[in-house]
Amino acid sequence: MSATSRGAGPGEPGRIVIVGAGMAGLYCGWRLLKSGYPAHSLRIFDALDRHGGRVHTVSWDGDPAVRLDLGAHVISDGHRIAHGLVSHFGLATAPVGTSQDTAILHLRGRTRGEREVRRSYFRKAFAYDAGWRWLRRSPRRMLKDALQAHELPGSGRGGVPAYSKELSGQALDAVLRQRLTAEELRYLSDRLGYSVGEASVNAGTTLDWLWTEMFGGRYVTIAGGMSELTAALAASMSEHGVTIGTGHRLDRFEAGRDGAPSTLHFRVDGVDRRSVETERTILAMPPGGLKPVEGVADLPAVKELFGAITPWPLVTGGIIFDEPWWQAGKLAGDRAISDLPIGQLFLASTDARAGRSTGVGVAKAYAEGQRTAYWRAFSRDAAPGKWRGPGDPLAAEVSRQMGQVLGRGVSGSVPEPLDVCLQDWQEFPFGAGFHLWSSGSHPDKAFNTALKPMPDCELHICGEAWSRRQAWMEGALESSEALLERHFGLLRCK
Numbered sequence: 237m238s239a240t241s242r243g244a245g246p247g248e249p250g251r252i253v254i255v256g257a258g259m260a261g262l263y264c265g266w267r268l269l270k271s272g273y274p275a276h277s278l279r280i281f282d283a284l285d286r287h288g289g290r291v292h293t294v295s296w297d298g299d300p301a302v303r304l305d306l307g308a309h310v311i312s313d314g315h316r317i318a319h320g321l322v323s324h325f326g327l328a329t330a331p332v333g334t335s336q337d338t339a340i341l342h343l344r345g346r347t348r349g350e351r352e353v354r355r356s357y358f359r360k361a362f363a364y365d366a367g368w369r370w371l372r373r374s375p376r377r378m379l380k381d382a383l384q385a386h387e388l389p390g391s392g393r394g395g396v397p398a399y400s401k402e403l404s405g406q407a408l409d410a411v412l413r414q415r416l417t418a419e420e421l422r423y424l425s426d427r428l429g430y431s432v433g434e435a436s437v438n439a440g441t442t443l444d445w446l447w448t449e450m451f452g453g454r455y456v457t458i459a460g461g462m463s464e465l466t467a468a469l470a471a472s473m474s475e476h477g478v479t480i481g482t483g484h485r486l487d488r489f490e491a492g493r494d495g496a497p498s499t500l501h502f503r504v505d506g507v508d509r510r511s512v513e514t515e516r517t518i519l520a521m522p523p524g525g526l527k528p529v530e531g532v533a534d535l536p537a538v539k540e541l542f543g544a545i546t547p548w549p550l551v552t553g554g555i556i557f558d559e560p561w562w563q564a565g566k567l568a569g570d571r572a573i574s575d576l577p578i579g580q581l582f583l584a585s586t587d588a589r590a591g592r593s594t595g596v597g598v599a600k601a602y603a604e605g606q607r608t609a610y611w612r613a614f615s616r617d618a619a620p621g622k623w624r625g626p627g628d629p630l631a632a633e634v635s636r637q638m639g640q641v642l643g644r645g646v647s648g649s650v651p652e653p654l655d656v657c658l659q660d661w662q663e664f665p666f667g668a669g670f671h672l673w674s675s676g677s678h679p680d681k682a683f684n685t686a687l688k689p690m691p692d693c694e695l696h697i698c699g700e701a702w703s704r705r706q707a708w709m710e711g712a713l714e715s716s717e718a719l720l721e722r723h724f725g726l727l728r729c730k
Contacts, residue, residue, distance in 0.1 A: 251277035253500060253514035257480045258282075258289020259308075260699040260712040261520030262469040263321075264720060265478060271726050275477040279512065281484035281502065283525060283665045287470050290522075290666060290700075291709060293461030294657060296556055297623050303461040304554040304600050306621055306659040308709045310455040314448070315710035317717060317729065318465075325468040328459035339569020342576065342641040343426050349567045365419040375428040376451050382415045382424075383443070396447045404440030407675035408432065411439045429573045429580045431605035437546050438673035441706075445672070449708060462709075484510070485665075489517070489531035491693040498693065516694040520716065523547065523701050524667015537689040538697075544677040545701055549608040549662055550669020551615070553601040554623075555634055556655040560584075560597030562638075566645030577610035578637040579603035596654070599638065604669065608662065615660040623655045631656045670707035671700065679704070687719045696723060 252268065254261045257280055265280050282289075289307075296302040310332050311318045322329060341348050344363040353361045353372060360368050370378070380387075380397065388398045403411060412421055412433050425431045428450075432442055458464050470480060483505040492498035497513045504510050519526060523542060527533050533542075562583060572581040580602040603611060614630045624630060631653045639650035661669040673679050686702040689695060698719045703711030720726040 251514070252279070252516045252518065253512055254278070254280045254518045254520055255484075255486050255500065256282060256289065256518075256520035256522075256525070256699070257284075257287035257470070257482070258520060258522075258699070258712065259291055259466060259709050260716045261289075261518070262287065262466055262473075263317075263713055263716045264518050264520055264698065265473055266469045267716070267720050267726060267729065268724065269473055269476055269478060271720075271724075275473075278473075278478050279481070279514070280473075280478065281481040281486070281512075283483070283485040285482050287480050287482070288463050288466040290661065290669070291462050291466045292621060292659070293463035294554060294621055294623075295461075296554070296655060298556065298655060299596070302556065302596065302598060304598065305457070305462045306552045306554065306600075306657070307661070308462050309600075310457050311709070312449060312453045312455055314453055315705075315708065315713075317713040318710050320729070321465060321469075321713075322458065325465065325472075327464050327468065329456040330459050332455045332457050333571060340567050340572035340642065341427070342572065342574040343423075344575065347567065347641065347644045349569070362423070364423045366417065366423055370420055371423065375424060378420075378424045378427070379433075379443075379446065382412060382420075385415070386411070396452055399440060399443055401440065403443065404438060405676060406439045407436035408439040408442050409434050409436055410675075426575045427573065429602075429604075432548075432672065435546065435605075435672075436675045438675050438677055438679070441673045441679055445706065449705070486519075486521075486525075486529050489529055489695070491531060491690060491695065493690075493692045498695070517696065518719070519695070519697045520699050520712075521697075522666050522668070522699060523671070524662075525665030526697070527667070532695075535689055537685050541682055541686055541689070541697070541702060544674055544679070544682040545671045545706075546674045547662075547668030548670050548672055548707070549605060551601075551603045551608040551611045551661065552659045552669075553603075553611075553630075553634065554655075554657045555599040555601065555638070555653045557597035557599070557651060557653050559595070561646060561651060562597070562642040564646050565642060567642075572641050574637075574641045576637050576640060577603060577607045578634065578641065579607055581638065581641060583642075601634070608660070611658060612660065615658050615663075618658065620663055621657055621659045623657045626652055626654055628656060630658060671702075672706055683715070683718075686715070688723060 254265050265278055292307040293303050293305050339350050346362050348361050356372055361371050386399045386403055425433050484502040487503050488501040490499040497515055498517055500512045502510045532538055570583050578601050582600040584598045634656055635650050635652045643650055682702050686697040696719055698715040700711040703715040705711035717729055
């Protein structure tokens with residue numbers, strides 16, 4: 237039996253309906269099934285024609301062994317549940333470099349290697365109106381120096397500083413602008429590859445995210461692509477008769493109060509209508525999918541939840557060349573950061589995860605924040621995450637920008653890609669690549685509210701957006717685990 241199906245499932249009202257077949261929804265269904273809930277009592281639906289949500293591995297049409305992760309792509313060593321699942325399903329992993337391993341930087345029209353920047357004594361590596369000492373520093377050092385006045389005495393052991401609680405009520409951009417000039421802050425953002433320091437996000441939680449998740453730890457990826465994990469969860473449920481109803485967009489929720497069943501109204505494949513009764517509802521959906529749902533989005537508690545988070549724009553892309561032409565340049569490395577719209581680039585000449593040489597050059601682009609608007613024109617009239625071929629205007633533009641970033645020392649013109657694809661994560665049902673707590677928000681309160689926003693109805697919300705590890709797959713898993721333990725009586729997953 238296929239792991240995903242448009243079949244109607246059991247004819248009786250489902251005891252538990254899960255809406256959303258991303259990581260959070262799949263994990264909820266799998267855990268409930270493994271904990272003794274019968275398969276006929278579980279029903280899972282998703283608005284897309286696939287499962288996985290923001291865990292999305294695509295295979296290249298020219299060689300299916302070439303795979304790129306357009307969504308979640310690494311697991312940190314501190315992600316307990318994700319590592320447990322990888323081990324449980326016997327999935328192979330491969331190590332990946334960290335954000336501190338960047339080898340190539342292209343900023344303000346200049347391309348430099350990381351080592352060149354560190355050795356730029358008495359001269360500026362890049363054309364910023366900032367001192368040469370500032371330009372030599374790593375993002376980690378810049379952030380630590382800028383916030384030293386807020387660091388708690390005695391903290392910082394193990395490389396992770398702790399800051400005063402007063403920062404949680406402030407906006408990160410306001411805090412940094414008190415200590416840095418506009419050009420110093422711009423350089424910090426450009427070197428980091430993320431512009432979160434220039435946004436009104438919660439200073440306390442965002443700094444904790446940067447230090448624990450961006451600057452610390454080791455990372456691995458799943459060798460065959462991150463979608464192997466979501467596929468394993470779906471297949472495990474399918475073996476026991478739990479199918480996933482794809483193409484089901486939730487339009488309206490009628491709450492059953494004080495023990496009465498609730499009714500979910502779906503639009504199927506954009507045409508048909510379908511209503512499903514349920515005793516308990518888990519909405520494992522991103523905010524972008526929740527906002528249009530009548531009966532949920534207009535709840536006062538859910539409105540507060542929307543106000544507590546900042547959706548962060550993200551566009552990712554896959555690029556295939558007939559050879560890794562950038563290796564002929566003067567700079568070597570598997571990651572580049574630029575201030576161009578293309579953002580960050582992750583480079584490979586072989587599909588190392590599959591353990592075979594393909595003879596092609598593989599790159600992934602990662603553009604966040606305001607630069608995503610540049611790519612929106614290229615995403616119109618094209619299916620998200622689908623390969624477009626060499627004649628698409630996107631191919632020429634990607635080639636032009638990659639030439640600026642990686643072309644130093646490369647003779648001849650930069651070739652156009654064999655193939656390109658683009659994924660705009662602002663599109664429905666996601667609404668964002670990831671989420672961060674807004675300034676003035678109360679994360680602990682919002683986390684608990686999401687798990688049960690209505691006191692007299694068995695309605696639950698889980699996922700990355702209102703988790704304690706935002707922007708990570710582990711956040712979706714931890715949120716789901718907390719929901720299952722608190723409101724479904726499951727024992728802690730070992």
